[in-house]
Amino acid sequence: MHQTFLPEAVIVKLGGSLVAAPRLAELLAGLAEAGAPLIVVPGGGPLADAVRALQPRLSLSDRACHHMAILAMESLALAFVDLAPRLIPCADAATMADTHAAGRAALWLPAAMGRDAELTASWDVTSDSLALWLALRLEARRLIFVKSVTATSSRPEAWVEAGLVDPHVPALAARYAGRIELLSIDEALAAFSRNRSAA
Numbered sequence: 370m371h372q373t374f375l376p377e378a379v380i381v382k383l384g385g386s387l388v389a390a391p392r393l394a395e396l397l398a399g400l401a402e403a404g405a406p407l408i409v410v411p412g413g414g415p416l417a418d419a420v421r422a423l424q425p426r427l428s429l430s431d432r433a434c435h436h437m438a439i440l441a442m443e444s445l446a447l448a449f450v451d452l453a454p455r456l457i458p459c460a461d462a463a464t465m466a467d468t469h470a471a472g473r474a475a476l477w478l479p480a481a482m483g484r485d486a487e488l489t490a491s492w493d494v495t496s497d498s499l500a501l502w503l504a505l506r507l508e509a510r511r512l513i514f515v516k517s518v519t520a521t522s523s524r525p526e527a528w529v530e531a532g533l534v535d536p537h538v539p540a541l542a543a544r545y546a547g548r549i550e551l552l553s554i555d556e557a558l559a560a561f562s563r564n565r566s567a568a
Contacts, residue, residue, distance in 0.1 A: 373462035375469065377406045378509035381557070382500035385412030385445070386517045390554050396515070397453035399561040405469035408509070409456060409476045410500040411449055416441035421492065435490035439483040442496050446478050462507060477503065488537070495535040504545060511548045513557070520551040 381400060387393050400409055413420075417438045424434050450456050456476040457468040465475040479499060486502045488494045497514060504512040516533055525539040528551055542549055552560065 373466055373507075375406070375408075375462060375466060375507040375509055378408050378465070378469070378504075378507050379406055379511045379513065380408045380410055380500055380504050380507075380509050381513045381515060381561075382410040382497060383412055383449075384514065384516045385414030385417060385496065387412070387515065387554060388414045388445070388448075390517060392554060392558060394452045396554060396558055396561065397449055397456065399558060401453045401455035401474050403561050404472050404474050407474040408459075408465055408503070408507075409449065409474060410479070410496065410503065411442050411445040411477070412496040413438050413441035414445050416444050417496070430490075431492070432490040434492075435494070436484055438495070439479055439499070442483070442499070443478050443480045446476055450476055465507075479503075482506075491537075493536045497534040498537045498541055501538060501541040501545060501549075504547060505541065509547055512545070512550075513560075514549075514551040515554060515557040516551060517554060519553040519556065523550065525549065 400407055420434050420437045420441055446458065450458050457473045458478050459465045459468055459475040460478040460481050468475040483499050486499060488498060488502060501512060514534060520528060520533060525534065525542045528534040529536050529539060533551060
C-alpha cells in the first residue's frame, strides 16, 4: 500500500490545557486562516484526564486507557472544528494531502492512525508523543507544541523536566529530522495571526 508523505507539513500540537485558555477560539481561527500546510493536532485535555481517573476505579488496562485517551483527542478535535469550521477534519495522510492541495489547514482525527501507531500503551506516551509520531510518519518539516506557558529551553529533555511534554518525547525527537519548538499560546497567536504564515 502506498504511503503518503507530507514533507512540507507543519504540525501544530495544541496542549489539552488550552481548553481553559480564553483565546483558544482565536488561535483556532488563526490556524484555520493560515491554511496549508498546517496540520492541527488536539490534545486530550480534561477528557483524557477523565480516562486517567477512571482507570483505577475500574481496574482498566493501560492498553484500553491508551485507546480511550486517543478517542478523547478525537472528541476534542470535534470540539475544535465546531469552534473553527474552516479547519478540515482528516483521519489519514491522503485526506491531509488533498486538504493542503485545496489550501486549507487539516485537523487530525487520530482514532484510526493513532491506534495503529507503534507506541507503548502507557501514560508516559500522551498526545505529545502521538503528534511527534505523526511528524515522523509524514516526514513533516516542522512540529510546534503549543502550551499554556512559555518554555525556558529549546531542549525536549528540559521540557520533560518542566512537565511540559511526556517522557517519551525525547526518544522520538532523536529520530526526527525536522524542527521542533514549543510556544506559549500568546506566542502562537503572534505566529499565526492573519498576516503571518507558518513558514
